[in-house]
Amino acid sequence: MTKRPRAIGKRSSKGSKIAAAKYYRVLVEMSPHESVRNLSGFRLDHSCMPQPLPTASGARHLHAFAGGAAIVALRKAGRKVKVLADTDAEGVRLRKHVGRGDRFLGGRSGPKGVGRLI
Numbered sequence: 001m002t003k004r005p006r007a008i009g010k011r012s013s014k015g016s017k018i019a020a021a022k023y024y025r026v027l028v029e030m031s032p033h034e035s036v037r038n039l040s041g042f043r044l045d046h047s048c049m050p051q052p053l054p055t056a057s058g059a060r061h062l063h064a065f066a067g068g069a070a071i072v073a074l075r076k077a078g079r080k081v082k083v084l085a086d087t088d089a090e091g092v093r094l095r096k097h098v099g100r101g102d103r104f105l106g107g108r109s110g111p112k113g114v115g116r117l118i
Helices: 036-042 068-076 087-095
Strands: 023-030 060-067 081-086
Touching (some): 023 036, 023 068, 081 087
Antiparallel strands (some): 023 081
């Protein structure tokens, strides 16, 4: 019996509960001939998100932020939605990488690069 590889770091979105008041990072499946305008009624925020390339079969995915109520509405409309992360939990995790020191030494030094210290 051979060992089957398993995906590391991926969670199943089917078992997770979706809270209506929370926001999530999602992938919404779209057909090859659809535009983002078809999803405009669901209040998705996709403006600064990097979008994945279409698959070999031509299917596309929209990478966006969506509220829990929007995810429920998308699924009721027959859309496949994959929840990638809870934005609150992801924000807490990413804030651990932000420095806490004063990089300008209390105003004694300025930013390096283009610009001038006034």
